[in-house]
Amino acid sequence: MNRFKSIFVAVALSAASLAPALAAETHGPVPARLNWSFAGPFGTFDRGQIQRGFRVYREVCAACHSLSLLSFRNLGEPGGPEFSEGQVKALAADYKIKDFDDKGEPVEREGRPADRFPKLFANAEAAAATHGAAPPDLSVIAKARSYSRGFPLFLLDALPGMAYQEHGVDYIVALLNGYTKADDPNWNEYYPGHAIKMGKPLSDGQVDYTDGSPKTVAQYSRDVSAFLMWAAEPHLEQRKRTGLNVMIFLIVFAGLLYFTKKRIWADAH
Amino acid sequence: MSGHSTYVPSSAIARWFESRLPIIGLMHGSFVSYPTPRNLNYMWTFGAILSFMMVAQIITGIVLAMHYTPHVSMAFASVEHIMRDVNWGWFLRYAHANGASMFFVAVYMHMMRGLYYGSYKAPREILWILGVIIFLLMMATAFMGYVLPWGQMSFWGASVITNLFSAIPLVGSAITTWLWGGYSVDNPTLNRFFSLHYLLPFMLVGVVVLHVWALHVVGQNNPAGVEVKNVKRDTVPFTPYATVKDSFALAVFLIFFSWFIFYVPNYLGHADNYIEANPLVTPSHIVPEWYFLPFYAILRAIPSKLGGVMAMFGSIAILAFLPWLDTSKVKSAAYRPVYRVFFWAFVLTCVGLGYLGAMPAEGGYVIASRILTFYYFAFFIMILPLLGIFETPKPVPATIADAVLAKHGAHAMQPAE
Ligand code: HEM
Numbered sequence: 001m002n003r004f005k006s007i008f009v010a011v012a013l014s015a016a017s018l019a020p021a022l023a024a025e026t027h028g029p030v031p032a033r034l035n036w037s038f039a040g041p042f043g044t045f046d047r048g049q050i051q052r053g054f055r056v057y058r059e060v061c062a063a064c065h066s067l068s069l070l071s072f073r074n075l076g077e078p079g080g081p082e083f084s085e086g087q088v089k090a091l092a093a094d095y096k097i098k099d100f101d102d103k104g105e106p107v108e109r110e111g112r113p114a115d116r117f118p119k120l121f122a123n124a125e126a127a128a129a130t131h132g133a134a135p136p137d138l139s140v141i142a143k144a145r146s147y148s149r150g151f152p153l154f155l156l157d158a159l160p161g162m163a164y165q166e167h168g169v170d171y172i173v174a175l176l177n178g179y180t181k182a183d184d185p186n187w188n189e190y191y192p193g194h195a196i197k198m199g200k201p202l203s204d205g206q207v208d209y210t211d212g213s214p215k216t217v218a219q220y221s222r223d224v225s226a227f228l229m230w231a232a233e234p235h236l237e238q239r240k241r242t243g244l245n246v247m248i249f250l251i252v253f254a255g256l257l258y259f260t261k262k263r264i265w266a267d268a269h
Numbered sequence: 270m271s272g273h274s275t276y277v278p279s280s281a282i283a284r285w286f287e288s289r290l291p292i293i294g295l296m297h298g299s300f301v302s303y304p305t306p307r308n309l310n311y312m313w314t315f316g317a318i319l320s321f322m323m324v325a326q327i328i329t330g331i332v333l334a335m336h337y338t339p340h341v342s343m344a345f346a347s348v349e350h351i352m353r354d355v356n357w358g359w360f361l362r363y364a365h366a367n368g369a370s371m372f373f374v375a376v377y378m379h380m381m382r383g384l385y386y387g388s389y390k391a392p393r394e395i396l397w398i399l400g401v402i403i404f405l406l407m408m409a410t411a412f413m414g415y416v417l418p419w420g421q422m423s424f425w426g427a428s429v430i431t432n433l434f435s436a437i438p439l440v441g442s443a444i445t446t447w448l449w450g451g452y453s454v455d456n457p458t459l460n461r462f463f464s465l466h467y468l469l470p471f472m473l474v475g476v477v478v479l480h481v482w483a484l485h486v487v488g489q490n491n492p493a494g495v496e497v498k499n500v501k502r503d504t505v506p507f508t509p510y511a512t513v514k515d516s517f518a519l520a521v522f523l524i525f526f527s528w529f530i531f532y533v534p535n536y537l538g539h540a541d542n543y544i545e546a547n548p549l550v551t552p553s554h555i556v557p558e559w560y561f562l563p564f565y566a567i568l569r570a571i572p573s574k575l576g577g578v579m580a581m582f583g584s585i586a587i588l589a590f591l592p593w594l595d596t597s598k599v600k601s602a603a604y605r606p607v608y609r610v611f612f613w614a615f616v617l618t619c620v621g622l623g624y625l626g627a628m629p630a631e632g633g634y635v636i637a638s639r640i641l642t643f644y645y646f647a648f649f650i651m652i653l654p655l656l657g658i659f660e661t662p663k664p665v666p667a668t669i670a671d672a673v674l675a676k677h678g679a680h681a682m683q684p685a686e
Contacts, residue, residue, distance in 0.1 A: 041532055069349045136544075140349065143535060144543035151624075158529075158536045165533055168540065192553075232543075235352075235359045242360070243531025250527060254520035261513045268307055268505050 030147060031167075031174035031190060034222070038229060039166050041244065044237050045230050051081045052209055053227025056220050059207050061138065064131055064198070066120045069139035070231055073113040079237040080230055088113050133197035142168040142225070142232040168232075169225045176202055176221035275302045299485055304504035305511045306491035308673050312382040313489065314518030315375050317511075321519055322372040323477065327470050329365040330414075337417065339463035341456045344419035345545040363534040369411045370537045371526045373560035376404060384591075385612055387600030388490040394592040396483040401589045403476050408561070408585075410469040413462040415558060420542030425555045427454045427462070433568075436575040453548065493672035494601030495665060503669035554629065562626030563619050567645065569630040570638035580642065587649050594649050596657025604663040608656055615648045 037046040054075065057067070072092035075083045083091070095111035097118060111118075121127035127134040136144075146167040149157065157164040171190065178190040179200040188196045202217045209215055213223075230236070276297035278284040287294055336355050338347035351358035380400070383389055389397035412430065416423045431448050435441040450457030488497055497503045505511075529536065537559060541552050557565050567584050571577035587594075602609045618641045625641065628634040666672040 069346065069353065074353070140543045144540055146540035158533050160528065160532075163533050165535065239359060239363075239531055239534070243527065246527050246531060247524065250520060250524045254517060254524060257513065257517040257520050261517045264509050264513050268510060 029189060030149070031170040033164065034166070034170055034173060036166050036169065036226065036229070038226070038236060040163070041160070041240060043240055045079070045226065047082055048211060048213075049223050050227045050230050051083070052211070052213060052219075053223035053225070053230075054081050055209075056202075056207050056224040057138070057227055060201055060220075061224065064120070064135040065138045067117040067139050067231060068119050068137055069116070070234075071114060071116050072111060074234055076113070077234070080234055081227070085113075131197060135198065138228055138231065140232045142172065142229040144168065144232075145171045147171055166229070169229045172225040172228060173221045176224070177217060299481070299507075300512075301506065301508040303485065303507040303511075304488070304497065304500050305507050306489055306493075306497060306503060306669050307505045307510075308491050308493055308669050308676075309489065309511070309514075310492055311514075311518055312378065312385075313491075314515050315379040315382065317515035318375045318519055318522050319372070319379060320477070322368060322375055323470070323473065326365065326368050326372060327474075329361050329368060330467075330470065333361055333365055334467065337463075339417065339460050341419060341459055341546070344417060344459060348418040360530070363530045365414075367526065367529040367534060367537060369414060370529070370558070370560065371522070372407060373411070375522070376407060377560075380404070380588075381616065383490075384615075385602045386490055386492060387494055387595065387597075387602070389592045390595065390600050391592070392487045393483075393490060396480060396487060397592060398589050399476055399480040399483060401585070403473060403480060404588075405585065406469055406473045406476060410466060410473065411558065411560070413466040413469070416459065416462045417466060418542060419459065419546045421544045421546055421550070421552050422539045422542040422555070424454060424546035424548065425552055426557055427458065429555055430557075431458075433574075433578045433581075436578045438575070490600065491669060492601060492603060493666055493669055494599065494604070495667070495669060495672070498668045499670070556627055559623065559627075562624075563622035564626070566622040566626035566638045567642045569626075570635065570642040580646075584642075584645060587646070591649065591653075595653045596655075597653075597660065597662070598657070599662040599665055601665075604665050605656075605660060606663065607660045611648060611652050611656070614644070618644045618648070 036043070037049070038044060057065075072088055072095075075081050075091065076085055076088040089112075092111035092113050092115060095115070095118060096108045097111045097115050099107055099109050101107045121130070121134075124134040148154065149164075149167075156162045174190040175188060175196075178188040179185065180189050181187040185199040186196055187194055202220050204217055205215045207215065207220060209219075213219055233239075276287075276294040278287045278293070283293065333351060336347065336351045336358065338344060348362065351362050353359075355361070383397065383400070412426075416427045431445055431454065434448060435445040437444060446452060448458070449455065450461060539556060539558075556562070564581050564584060568577040568581040571580045597605060597608065599605055602612055622638065622641050622645065625634055625638045630638075666675060
């Protein structure tokens with residue numbers, strides 16, 4: 001049995017080598033860990049929050065950032081903001097989509113729910129020429145940013161009950177609130193190197209909320225970040241729900257196998 | 270240990286078939302009546318887990334390939350298309366990406382088991398070497414698979430690793446150009462990596478068949494490290510004994526695997542790989558997947574590029590010589606008190622190298638990497654050959670049955686039927 005114990009200690013230790021997140025050095029201050037409705041094994045999106053977040057995206061961020069991996073129809077699908085069919089249609093129609101007509105001539109037509117959000121620039125160079133740096137597409141940004149919590153915290157981030165997978169969303173909130181030098185709109189506390197080409201995008205009262213939520217940068221930034229998490233992981237709810245069923249099944253199944261095994265081996269030793 | 274099948278075809282059709290192609294008898298002999306040592310512990314269940322993972326990777330991989338586009342301008346978006354638009358695509362992709370990690374978790378446990386119980390010693394040298402080849406094929410497959418989603422780490426990881434070949438004197442840069450199919454990692458590279466990523470798993474299956482064949486010729490080693498002397502007293506039939514034990518272990522492993530797929534699917538990955546590959550922007554740290562980190566640390570521990578490359582490949586190649594480097598007559602570490610200490614130090618060394626592989630190659634990290642790299646090689650080249658001469662092993666039980674008896678008392682030896 002002793003040998004077994006040491007083997008298990010070794011397993012635990014080799015888990016310590018699962019250190020990919022570790023690699024990124026901490027740049028400046030660490031973003032605060034926030035509470036999200038979609039965190040944890042039972043997490044779901046707060047419908048109202050991601051609807052407001054979409055509004056912030058559309059009225060502010062969309063001026064510079066595309067969302068080109070998403071289709072308009074996604075906004076009406078289960079597990080997302082769940083806008084009504086009519087809302088999705090109207091919204092798509094607001095966008096101009098480049099297409100070709102029957103004669104092969106280039107035209108601009110009204111968007112349809114099946115269209116993807118259009119790209120804003122022909123390429124990164126054109127975007128950089130306009131904004132000083134190319135504003136990244138925001139479709140997967142919530143998963144494309146992270147920061148290191150260092151050893152041993154990063155190990156805890158994987159554990160049931162402690163799992164922390166929202167580094168990216170927390171970073172975006174911190175970034176949007178990170179313009180702390182009043183005299184320098186391009187200084188950001190959380191951006192690696194601090195000099196960011198995106199000027200402070202949000203200010204209080206900028207976006208109209210109809211559900212009574214506070215019209216503050218603090219609220220806007222959380223809402224838009226939650227929306228971006230959904231955009232990056234549109235099937236998050238289905239994934240966690242399925243996971244629960246799979247886990248229950250496997251635990252029961254493993255339990256039955258355990259007793260079967262005991263029974264069969266009872267006469268062997 | 271061959272020819273232990275007790276299969277008797279029960280119908281006329283089965284008899285007709287069996288006399289022309291005795292495949293049912295072969296399967297029966299390999300997975301039903303096959304005698305397994307009665308004292309195996311749970312470290313022996315990783316073989317079954319590995320077989321499962323291999324099949325799982327192939328099935329999820331083939332379905333992913335139906336939706337994936339191997340082109341530099343479309344690969345990243347096609348993986349996102351799988352994640353968003355393909356029914357259960359997120360599951361396939363997360364199962365495949367985390368499945369690769371689970372495959373390595375299992376193979377490292379499996380190898381550690383072999384190292385601890387001396388499973389590489391006669392008559393299992395070929396079996397062990399086939400295992401080393403499987404490990405190499407897995408590494409090649411996983412490396413090329415990681416390039417396919419064409420994120421920043423895919424691209425820069427591929428650049429760093431393929432660039433290593435340029436360290437070879439004289440022909441190095443020609444080889445690198447040839448590997449790339451051009452003058453940098455680009456569309457031809459992605460295409461050939463996809464082609465090879467599809468091919469290598471099937472070569473892997475071929476080598477696994479040989480591995481299992483070799484296993485069934487020489488039989489399994491066991492925690493006592495003594496060979497089977499009396500099939501009736503020392504072994505139990507594979508089915509139901511090993512079948513049910515392996516199934517239980519697999520179910521537990523699947524719980525672990527599922528936790529990653531459903532709850533922390535990106536934990537083992539790197540955020541930068543959600544940024545599309547960009548040859549003009551180098552990520553601040555280029556890190557391989559966790560399962561390569563110890564070898565990456567060895568690579569960077571050596572000050573010369575060529576030396577680093579040789580040390581890295583050498584650290585894997587040396588495993589193939591293990592059967593002859595270990596001079597001890599006793600197999601199991603259970604009876605080798607001194608070896609046991611060096612063994613656990615070796616395991617810690619590998620974990621430490623893994624940690625250092627993820628750290629920047631500077632200052633104290635480099636010094637630590639050098640010390641651990643030294644121990645890694647010293648373990649094989651100095652410690653193992655010398656220990657066989659200087660270590661006094663504890664008395665080894667005469668038979669497996671004796672080992673079981675010593676552990677569980679006399680009642681343990683009821684006939685297992
Ligand atoms: C030995 C078994 C295999 C291993 C260890 C393996 C490993 C990997 C890895 C590490 C990735 C990158 C995952 C990611 O980060 O997104 C990948 C991707 C991929 N693999 Fe495999 N693979 C195996 C077998 C196969 C097979 C048999 C196929 C069939 C064609 C396949 C098809 C793919 C495809 C299409 C991708 C790109 C999609 C994606 O990135 O998710 N794989 N593989």
